[in-house]
Amino acid sequence: MKRHASAQWNGDLKTGKGTVSTQSGILSQTQYSFATRFENGNGTNPEELIAAAHAGCFSMALSGQLGAANxxxxxxxxxxTVTMEKIEAGWTVTGVHLSVTGKVPKADAAAWEKATAAAKAGCPISRLLNTTITMDAKLEH
Known part of the structure; x- marks a missing residue:
């Protein structure tokens, strides 16, 4: 299985602008710029897209782990939440924090903890990211 997305950039770093598009068409020439990445401009940015991918991947992985426990x-x-900091090597994603709340009938705290830990470790996006991933997980009844 392969998926793709594309980006186009025009101009210099600070005043230039770009667009990103996805294979599915959900993003179609969606604007991004220096302002959307480092300030509060309108549009998206790569870190926001990574956060969306990780949240979606983790949620599906958690559903699978719960299913394995019936x-x-x-x-x-x-x-x-993706954290990006300027370190000696330059701007770097230094961490991701997952905050998850689940309504899972019949789940107890032990089953919830086991499923969330396995999903955090096993989600393909978690495995892709070479950074510290922290999490808090709350089970609601």
Whole structure:
């Protein structure tokens, strides 16, 4: 399986502008720029897209882990927060924090903890990222 996305950039770093598009068409020439990445401009940025990919991947992985334990979630809500810092080597993604809340009938704390830990370790985007990934996971009844 292969998926693709593309980006186009015109101009210099600070005043230039670019667009990103995805194979599915969900993003189609979506604008990004220096301002959307390092300030509060309108548009997206690579770190936001990584966060969206990680939140979606983790939620699906968690659903799979719960299913393996014969549990089905009524709802899983995941927010991935990507931290980017300027270090000696330059701007670097230094961490991702996953915040997940699940409504899972019949789940106890031990089953929830086991499923979330396995999903965090096993999600393909988690494995892709070479950074520290932290998480807090809350089970609601």
């Amino acid at each position: 549990l089905v979630a009524d709802q899983l809500a995941t927010t991935a």
